[in-house]
Structure formats: C-alpha cells, structure tokens
Amino acid sequence: xxxxxxxxxxxxxxxxxxxxxxxxxxxxxITVLDDLSGTWLNVEVPLSHLKGFMRQLxxxxxxxxxxxxxxxxMDWGKELGVIYHLESKRHGHILVVRARTADRExxxxxxxxxIWNTAHLHEREIFDLLGIRFExxxxxxxxFLTPDFKGYPLRKDYEDDYMILRK
Amino acid sequence: MDTTQVIxxxxxxxQEYFLNMGPQHPATxxxxxxxxxxxxxxxxxxxxxxxxxxxxxxxxxxxxTYRQLIHVTDRLDYLSSHMNNEAVALAIEKALxxxxxxxxxxxxxxxxxxxxxxxxxxxxxxxxxxxxxxTTFMYAFRDREMINEIMEQTTGARLTMSYNIPxxxxxxxxxxxxxxxxxxxxxxxxxxxxYDRLLTGNIIFKKRMEGVGYLxxxxxxxxxxxGPVARGSGVKSDIRKRAPYSAYDRVNFNEVLEQxxxxxxxxxxxxKEMYESLNILEQLVDNIPEGPYQMPTRTLIKLPxxxxxxxxxTARGELGVFIVSDGKKNPYRVKFRSPGFSNxxxxxKVGKGWKIADLVAIMSTFDFVxxxxxx
Numbered sequence: 009x010x011x012x013x014x015x016x017x018x019x020x021x022x023x024x025x026x027x028x029x030x031x032x033x034x035x036x037x038i039t040v041l042d043d044l045s046g047t048w049l050n051v052e053v054p055l056s057h058l059k060g061f062m063r064q065l066x067x068x069x070x071x072x073x074x075x076x077x078x079x080x081x082m083d084w085g086k087e088l089g090v091i092y093h094l095e096s097k098r099h100g101h102i103l104v105v106r107a108r109t110a111d112r113e114x115x116x117x118x119x120x121x122x123i124w125n126t127a128h129l130h131e132r133e134i135f136d137l138l139g140i141r142f143e144x145x146x147x148x149x150x151x152f153l154t155p156d157f158k159g160y161p162l163r164k165d166y167e168d169d170y171m172i173l174r175k
Numbered sequence: 176m177d178t179t180q181v182i183x184x185x186x187x188x189x190q191e192y193f194l195n196m197g198p199q200h201p202a203t204x205x206x207x208x209x210x211x212x213x214x215x216x217x218x219x220x221x222x223x224x225x226x227x228x229x230x231x232x233x234x235x236x237x238x239x240t241y242r243q244l245i246h247v248t249d250r251l252d253y254l255s256s257h258m259n260n261e262a263v264a265l266a267i268e269k270a271l272x273x274x275x276x277x278x279x280x281x282x283x284x285x286x287x288x289x290x291x292x293x294x295x296x297x298x299x300x301x302x303x304x305x306x307x308x309x310t311t312f313m314y315a316f317r318d319r320e321m322i323n324e325i326m327e328q329t330t331g332a333r334l335t336m337s338y339n340i341p342x343x344x345x346x347x348x349x350x351x352x353x354x355x356x357x358x359x360x361x362x363x364x365x366x367x368x369x370y371d372r373l374l375t376g377n378i379i380f381k382k383r384m385e386g387v388g389y390l391x392x393x394x395x396x397x398x399x400x401x402g403p404v405a406r407g408s409g410v411k412s413d414i415r416k417r418a419p420y421s422a423y424d425r426v427n428f429n430e431v432l433e434q435x436x437x438x439x440x441x442x443x444x445x446x447k448e449m450y451e452s453l454n455i456l457e458q459l460v461d462n463i464p465e466g467p468y469q470m471p472t473r474t475l476i477k478l479p480x481x482x483x484x485x486x487x488x489t490a491r492g493e494l495g496v497f498i499v500s501d502g503k504k505n506p507y508r509v510k511f512r513s514p515g516f517s518n519x520x521x522x523x524k525v526g527k528g529w530k531i532a533d534l535v536a537i538m539s540t541f542d543f544v545x546x547x548x549x550x
Binding site: 044046048050074075076077078080082083091093097100124125126128129130133137147151152153154161162 | 222223224225226229231233234394396397398399401410411417481482483484486493495497499508510512516517519520523524549
C-alpha cells in the first residue's frame with residue numbers, strides 16, 4: 009500500500025477495533041504527523057491503545073507488518089516515548105508508529121516482545137538508557153550499563169559534569 | 176566395591192549450572208559475555224551481557240556537529256566503516272536535499288563493495304580459526320592487505336576511513352585506483368576457488384557446519400535478523416535491492432539467497448557475496464563518470480526540523496541511522512540501528528540446544544563485531 013492508502017485504511021480502524029477499550033468519540037485512534045520530513049507515514053497512537061493497535065498491524069492481512077526494524081526511545085523534554093519503525097516483508101510498505109507518556113517518574117509501556125521478538129533486546133536497551141519500563145517483558149534489566157548505575161543517560165535532564173562535555 | 180554392577184543411564188542425573196563465555200573468550204572476537212545455562216555440555220539458555228565497549232555514542236553525538244558525527248560512526252562496526260559513514264552522509268544529504276553527482280555515487284558504491292569484500296575476507300579468516308583451521312587466517316589477511324592498500328592510497332586510512340562527508344567524499348580517487356581494483360578483481364577470482372578447496376569441501380568443516388544452528392525464515396524476520404544471517408534462511412533482506420541508494424540501482428547483481436538456514440547456508444551466502452561484490456566492482460571500474468567529488472555545502476550544517484532515517488546494507492546487515500533534528504547545529508537525538516544488535520537476538524534463539532563447541536561455530540557464522548553491538 010502507498011502512504012495514502014495506508015493512512016485511509018488505518019483511519020477506518022477507529023470503530024472497527026472492538027477488542028481494545030473504545031476510543032473516545034472526540035478523538036481518533038491515530039494522529040497522522042505530517043510536519044515531519046521523510047517519505048514514510050508517521051502516526052501517533054495513545055499509549056492506552058498502543059498494544060492492541062500494534063497487534064492488529066501485525067495480524068491484519070492488509071497491513072501484515074511482520075518486521076520491526078527499529079525501536080527508538082525518545083526524550084522530548086516533557087514527555088518520554090518510543091518510536092517504532094515497522095516494515096511488511098510481504099507488501100513492502102513501511103509505517104512509523106509512536107506513543108508518548110508524560111509520566112517521567114514511572115513511565116510504563118507495553119512490551120512488544122510477544123509480537124516481534126526483536127523488541128526483546130531493543131526494550132532492554134531503552135530501559136537501560138531512558139528508564140522506560142516495559143510491562144510484560146521477560147527479562148527487563150540493564151544491558152549496557154552496570155546494575156548499580158544511577159540515572160538514565162539518554163534523558164535530556166541527565167547531568168554528569170565529569171563525563172559529558174557541554175559545548 | 177562391586178565392579179560388575181552396571182549403572183543404567185536413567186539413574187544418572189545431571190544438574191544445571193551457569194558458565195561464562197567471555198568477556199575474554201577468543202571466539203567472541205572482542206568483549207562479548209554470554210552467560211550460558213548449561214545441562215552437561217548442552218546449552219539450555221543464553222543471556223547476553225553487553226557494554227564492555229559501550230562508549231555512549233548516541234549521547235556523545237548530541238553534543239557534536241553533523242560533520243563530526245560521521246567520524247564517530249567509523250567506530251561502530253569498524254569493518255564496515257565506509258558504509259556507516261555513508262549512512263550518515265546520505266541521511267544528512269536527504270535532509271538538506273542535496274543531489275550528489277554520479278561520480279560520488281559510483282565512488283561510494285565501489286568503496287562499499289571493497290569494504291564488504293575486506294570484511295567478508297576477515298570473517299572467513301577468523302571463522303576458520305574459530306573452528307580450528309588456522310591456515311585460513313593467513314590466506315585471508317594476505318588478500319585483505321591488497322584492499323587495505325587501495326583504501327590507504329585514496330583515503331589515507333586503512334580501517335577507519337571517514338571518507339564520506341556530507342555532500343560527497345573527502346578526496347578524489349587516486350589515479351592508480353582503477354588499475355589496482357582491476358588487479359584485485361583478477362587476483363580474487365583466482366584465490367576464491369582456492370578458498371573453497373581449502374575449507375569449503377573439507378569433511379571436518381562440513382560436519383561442523385551442515386545442519387548446525389538452524390534458523391527458520393519466520394524466526395529470522397521475527398527476531399530481527401538481517402544481512403547474511405537472514406539471507407542464509409532465504410529471507411530477502413538486502414537493502415541494496417529493497418531501497419537502492421548511491422549507484423546500486425544501476426548495477427546488475429544478485430541478492431544471494433540460501434534456503435538451508437544452517438551454518439553452511441550462512442557461510443555460502445558470504446562466499447557468494449564476495450563474487451557479487453567483484454561483479455559490481457567490475458561493472459563500475461571502467462565507468463567512473465567525470466564530475467565533482469564534493470558538492471558545495473555550508474561549513475556549519477544545520478538540518479531542518481524533522482526526522483530523517485537512512486538504511487544501508489553493511490557487511491553484517493541492515494544499518495539504520497535515525498536523526499531527529501530540532502533545527503540546531505547539533506542533532507537532538509541519533510539512534511543507530513546496528514545489525515549486530517538485532518542479530519544477537521537471533522543468536523539467543525539459534526544457540527539453544529547445541530553444545531558449546533557448536534555455539535562457537537554458530538557465532539562465527541553470525542559474524543559479530545562487538546563495538547557494533549555496544550555502540
């Protein structure tokens with residue numbers, strides 16, 4: 009599917025997806041982000057609906073996103089979030105999905121490990137560097153840094169006067 | 176003691192224990208630590224412990240300019256340094272909407288393939304060494320030296336070349352470059368069959384490879400494997416074909432696919448890819464177009480606000496560079512989707528149920544470069 013077709017198809021999911029809690033009437037399931045440069049379709053999904061949306065993207069025959077090729081943990085200043093890059097090996101289309109949370113103290117995302125196993129290590133990395141917990145992950149602990157490391161280095165408010173040289 | 180008593184095997188019990196493979200294990204080619212849960216000699220579970228060469232590159236580049244960013248990427252997967260550089264350069268060019276000249280595209284493609292060849296040669300050498308065939312190392316390093324010399328002549332460096340810059344390459348090709356490449360192609364076509372005679376047909380080698388470490392195509396996709404690991408399972412994953420960049424849309428080459436999914440299939444993919452690299456080089460070496468080797472760019476590069484993603488095929492698989500820009504001179508966030516990190520995830524699946532010696536052989540066909548995993 010092209011980006012436009014994909015967009016139109018995903019917008020029909022608002023009332024079709026009954027298996028998750030209903031989407032409030034005044035909001036739609038997906039928000040299309042047009043202001044980002046790039047050739048791929050960017051959508052944002054509320055965190056509460058993320059898991060159901062992703063599971064449907066994987067299972068639906070029209071979308072069939074079977075390959076999660078990148079997962080990026082983000083710190084947007086006030087909010088933390090995750091960007092998922094999905095590709096369908098069968099159809100060849102690509103979709104970028106993101107979700108965010110304003111809770112910086114205890115950010116929790118659903119794990120994607122049971123849908124795409126490649127998320128297993130990526131989620132451990134994001135937990136390690138940004139402190140986002142993934143609910144349901146089989147072995148969530150620090151991967152690069154030592155277990156007694158304090159703080160999450162990729163957060164924008166992380167301070168380390170000794171190691172980070174600010175220019 | 177009654178020595179005639181026979182103990183039946185179901186009376187014997189085994190106990191699970193943990194074994195550290197690495198961080199200083201010769202077969203891990205660097206500092207990768209795998210914590211193995213063992214039952215006798217059988218690997219029951221694998222847990223990776225990374226970070227021994229974690230340098231915080233993603234944080235570091237948030238305080239660097241876009242020109243400096245390229246030089247850091249050499250140190251990711253140092254055997255694919257040219258492709259890493261290229262990924263960043265292409266992402267920046269995409270953001271600034273710079274269309275580079277044909278000469279730059281061809282130079283980059285040729286350098287890519289030389290790097291891939293050098294990387295596969297090194298892999299072949301150390302892979303043989305991992306499973307006990309020491310001669311391969313000598314052969315591979317002898318021939319890899321030719322490529323390193325070509326690199327040195329043009330770029331001034333042998334391994335971490337930093338040859339790409341936003342909008343082109345740093346220097347023009349050395350006048351002797353085409354001649355040397357032709358010599359290399361001729362030489363490689365002669366020695367690659369020798370490699371096969373030395374190792375591929377060897378019965379001990381075959382027993383270590385055939386049927387060992389099976390990865391199904393579905394798992395390859397689901398576990399995020401790319402590059403020769405995925406193609407060894409018959410998954411089309413070559414970015415050079417799926418999303419052509421530089422001059423890959425104008426050369427003829429095959430995406431090497433093997434259906435076996437075992438060690439031998441992954442081995443064969445890399446061996447055949449070396450021939451494909453030679454094919455690509457052969458098509459381009461006489462057709463290097465004239466033109467500038469650098470496009471005009473500003474000294475201080477500022478990317479427009481937005482998100483830019485570039486995928487390239489390194490010797491190990493798909494590398495993704497994801498740059499989030501807020502319009503300043505430094506990137507807001509850079510993520511490197513390194514091929515080795517995702518391939519490691521597949522190893523955790525593949526390695527289960529094999530003996531330690533098999534795990535060494537499986538790891539050698541996965542071809543890890545540890546700085547690429549750790550970043």
